[in-house]
Amino acid sequence: MNFKTFAAFVGPSIFMMLLFIAFPLISVFSQSFYLTQPIYEIIEVETCTPGFITQTCVTEEQSIPKLDEHGDIIKVTKFVGLQSYRNVLELERAWDAITSGSWRAFQSIDFWKALRFTLTFTLITLPLNIGLGLAIALVINNASKAVRGPVIFISLLPFIITPVIGALSINWLFRGDGVLTAAMEWYTGRDIAMFAQAWTIELLMMVYRVWHVAPFAAIVLYAGLQTVNQDSLESALIDGATRWQRLRYVVIPHLMPLIVFISMIHLMDAYRVFEEIVGFSSQGHVISLQWLTYDFLVPDQAGNRSISRASASAMLTMIGIIVLLIAPLRRTWRDHKGGH
Amino acid sequence: MKFKTLILASAVSMLTTTAWAECAFDNNTSVKSLSAGFEAWKAVTDAMGECGNFSASLDQEFREKQPEAFAANPSLYQIGGVANATMIPLLNAGTIRPLDDLVAKFGQDLTPNQLIKVNGEIMAIAMMVNAQHLMYRQDILDDLGLAVPTTYAEVLEAAEKIQAAGVVDYPLGGTFKTGWNLGEEFVNMYLGEGGTFVGEGNMPTINNAAGVKSLETLKAMTAYMDPEYLVSDSTYVQQQFQQGKIAIANLWASRAAAMDDAAESQVVGKVKMASAPIGSAAPATSLWWDGIVFAANMTDQEAEAAFKVAMEGLDSEMVAANNDAAVWLVPGYKAGPLAQGAAASAENGALPYPASGPMGIMHTVLGNGLADYLTGAKDATTTLADIEAAYVTAAKEAGLVQ
Numbered sequence: 090m091n092f093k094t095f096a097a098f099v100g101p102s103i104f105m106m107l108l109f110i111a112f113p114l115i116s117v118f119s120q121s122f123y124l125t126q127p128i129y130e131i132i133e134v135e136t137c138t139p140g141f142i143t144q145t146c147v148t149e150e151q152s153i154p155k156l157d158e159h160g161d162i163i164k165v166t167k168f169v170g171l172q173s174y175r176n177v178l179e180l181e182r183a184w185d186a187i188t189s190g191s192w193r194a195f196q197s198i199d200f201w202k203a204l205r206f207t208l209t210f211t212l213i214t215l216p217l218n219i220g221l222g223l224a225i226a227l228v229i230n231n232a233s234k235a236v237r238g239p240v241i242f243i244s245l246l247p248f249i250i251t252p253v254i255g256a257l258s259i260n261w262l263f264r265g266d267g268v269l270t271a272a273m274e275w276y277t278g279r280d281i282a283m284f285a286q287a288w289t290i291e292l293l294m295m296v297y298r299v300w301h302v303a304p305f306a307a308i309v310l311y312a313g314l315q316t317v318n319q320d321s322l323e324s325a326l327i328d329g330a331t332r333w334q335r336l337r338y339v340v341i342p343h344l345m346p347l348i349v350f351i352s353m354i355h356l357m358d359a360y361r362v363f364e365e366i367v368g369f370s371s372q373g374h375v376i377s378l379q380w381l382t383y384d385f386l387v388p389d390q391a392g393n394r395s396i397s398r399a400s401a402s403a404m405l406t407m408i409g410i411i412v413l414l415i416a417p418l419r420r421t422w423r424d425h426k427g428g429h
Numbered sequence: 430m431k432f433k434t435l436i437l438a439s440a441v442s443m444l445t446t447t448a449w450a451e452c453a454f455d456n457n458t459s460v461k462s463l464s465a466g467f468e469a470w471k472a473v474t475d476a477m478g479e480c481g482n483f484s485a486s487l488d489q490e491f492r493e494k495q496p497e498a499f500a501a502n503p504s505l506y507q508i509g510g511v512a513n514a515t516m517i518p519l520l521n522a523g524t525i526r527p528l529d530d531l532v533a534k535f536g537q538d539l540t541p542n543q544l545i546k547v548n549g550e551i552m553a554i555a556m557m558v559n560a561q562h563l564m565y566r567q568d569i570l571d572d573l574g575l576a577v578p579t580t581y582a583e584v585l586e587a588a589e590k591i592q593a594a595g596v597v598d599y600p601l602g603g604t605f606k607t608g609w610n611l612g613e614e615f616v617n618m619y620l621g622e623g624g625t626f627v628g629e630g631n632m633p634t635i636n637n638a639a640g641v642k643s644l645e646t647l648k649a650m651t652a653y654m655d656p657e658y659l660v661s662d663s664t665y666v667q668q669q670f671q672q673g674k675i676a677i678a679n680l681w682a683s684r685a686a687a688m689d690d691a692a693e694s695q696v697v698g699k700v701k702m703a704s705a706p707i708g709s710a711a712p713a714t715s716l717w718w719d720g721i722v723f724a725a726n727m728t729d730q731e732a733e734a735a736f737k738v739a740m741e742g743l744d745s746e747m748v749a750a751n752n753d754a755a756v757w758l759v760p761g762y763k764a765g766p767l768a769q770g771a772a773a774s775a776e777n778g779a780l781p782y783p784a785s786g787p788m789g790i791m792h793t794v795l796g797n798g799l800a801d802y803l804t805g806a807k808d809a810t811t812t813l814a815d816i817e818a819a820y821v822t823a824a825k826e827a828g829l830v831q
Contacts, residue, residue: 126828127521137546138513139555139718139758141775144542151785152631152829153521160523160725161500176822197801197815265657265665285656287804373607373659373800384797390609391789392496392518393827 121173121400125166127154173401177381200402203378204409210295210377211359211413217299218355219348222306227336229307230314241308248304256368259297287374294365294375302358306351313347314340346424349417356413361406378406452480452741458734460484462721463491463498464510467683469557469719469755476750477508477742491515499524504724507735512719513784514792516545516553521786525552525722531736538744543758545720555720556743557755559683560779561604561617562714562770563703566676566696569596581618581646581706581713584677588653591676601650602666602678605658605803612796613715617679618643620715620780621708627787631829633820635791636813639709644802644809651803659800670700679705679714685767686753702770704777712774715782718758787829794819 129152137146154162186194262269263283363379385399466487474485496518498505519525527550545553578584588600604610622639669675671694688700705714745761802812824830
């Protein structure tokens with residue numbers, strides 16, 4: 090293929106990637122170093138609001154943004170360096186908490202609290218996702234041809250459901266005296282409140298996430314199982330390898346590149362955990378990094394939003410994902426190099 | 430021919446059956462509104478729609494869209510639905526117009542109480558008030574020989590007795606969902622204790638005895654509530670009432686009608702309304718109003734049409750048809766037993782919600798930071814100090830604190 094043809098094919102997608110990925114990323118990156126604020130002036134304002142029968146009037150000093158001659162709010166943008174990052178990380182408070190040995194004080198700082206949950210969530214669901222995915226793939230592979238189609242369809246169902254909707258349904262099943270909580274109460278004979286403490290909510294979130302993403306792992310691994318060398322399996326059988334040994338020494342090594350691929354996708358997805366926080370409305374007990382960014386970004390009722398801190402928090406989330414991906418990426422790179 | 434008769438017949442029947450569904454004038458200017466989506470807004474915008482050429486967006490995310498939509502020139506909506514707090518960004522940006530001339534021309538049916546004035550200029554027309562006040566199960570209090578509680582000490586005492594009698598799952602309900610709801614609970618308590626939220630230079634002023642007292646009262650209540658209180662919002666508390674699971678709660682006046690809705694409620698006629706419990710200074714509640722504003726970025730002719738349409742929506746015929754949907758400020762409203770709680774709270778001196786730019790930040794950090802105290806992760810003064818620190822960080826970023 091000559092360069093012209095190549096460019097014509099690749100050009101549009103590079104353009105799209107620049108427009109929708111690179112430029113927003115650069116914009117967020119630069120916004121995290123700047124602060125844009127309106128200029129406020131303090132003015133005495135009298136406000137009259139309705140009471141039940143008569144009005145209440147209050148006169149007080151209020152901060153009102155200045156308007157320019159077109160009636161727009163005057164805003165100034167200034168470079169603040171790493172200030173927004175410092176505001177998100179609260180390193181001083183974190184260091185004080187660590188030196189005084191108080192895990193509780195450390196975990197009362199939003200960023201570190203969110204990081205703790207995000208990491209536990211990501212690292213615990215990772216092996217469960219791969220394990221369950223492999224199990225489902227093996228079941229599909231061993232199912233007789235007649236039922237294979239329906240089995241694939243059913244095991245894919247959780248993956249089709251929109252994440253927020255799925256999380257909300259689980260929420261309703263367990264909230265208050267929801268069907269499943271009532272069933273557990275009947276079985277154990279105790280009063281159970283799944284949303285009253287952090288660990289039960291975390292557990293529900295992890296179970297939900299694994300249930301939701303395992304079908305993806307399963308379908309990828311099932312495809313991988315089709316290419317396992319049947320001769321190797323047969324010779325292992327002749328050598329007296331048990332079912333477990335065949336899986337451990339023949340099948341899994343063969344699937345390893347796929348497992349690394351699934352792990353990378355899962356690390357990227359799980360580190361951005363957000364739907365579960367919203368769906369289970371767990372903010373009182375548990376928050377995630379992505380939720381923190383969202384919370385900075387949502388305007389309060391008076392219209393204030395923390396764009397700079399949201400940008401800093403988004404950049405930190407990205408850095409976190411990159412750090413997590415280093416190990417599997419190195420492995421892939423090594424394998425790739427070894428293969429040539 | 431037959432088709433024509435059919436249209437004619439249906440038109441006539443519409444005229445006769447819904448006699449109130451008439452507009453005093455024929456609107457031929459396109460008018461759009463953006464407001465929240467609860468029952469009262471539906472009633473009002475439906476009534477506005479009778480004038481024709483009107484379309485309403487009822488959107489629970491309205492407050493995120495309104496500032497941008499009204500800043501456009503021409504504005505994307507002519508009419509906006511706001512409350513105390515959500516009017517602030519529009520007012521600050523100067524995107525809503527003063528209404529004095531329009532009120533003088535077309536507002537003869539409005540009462541002085543409805544006119545929201547900022548520095549003497551009418552900036553909005555209020556249509557209803559809303560407040561959290563005491564709702565209680567009359568039958569349970571009667572059975573146990575309890576008087577209607579008037580302070581939180583009495584609420585807790587009654588809760589103890591109801592708990593001991595074991596007549597409901599949880600004696601108390603509360604809109605303690607982390608975020609806006611929980612923030613509002615603290616705002617109510619703290620106003621009841623006579624506190625102020627921000628002082629000189631927009632610095633926070635909540636870390637004091639009144640703040641600690643408010644926190645302690647909130648925590649004492651949680652002992653009698655569903656342990657999942659940090660996820661329970663107004664709708665959840667309303668359902669707990671309707672299903673007979675709770676006996677007392679401080680709940681929004683706009684939820685009162687649902688208690689007597691036979692289709693949903695198992696406790697029709699048993700839930701009564703009273704003033705919000707009184708703190709050291711005032712009832713532990715805050716008065717909210719909902720009303721309409723008009724965009725600055727539209728022609729005077731459009732403004733006139735929009736105002737006339739809006740007056741159609743806020744007339745006494747609309748109230749007559751939807752009397753129990755809200756505590757209306759519109760003339761013609763008959764304050765029934767459902768409005769008693771809001772009325773009694775106001776009579777006892779309930780304060781308006783202190784809406785302002787800094788208060789928006791304060792409400793958010795309160796809503797995010799209070800859970801740590803209720804779950805026992807922090808003590809009261811640490812919690813308040815941390816909330817103040819979070820407020821200062823956010824207010825500095827917003828430019829409100831230097």
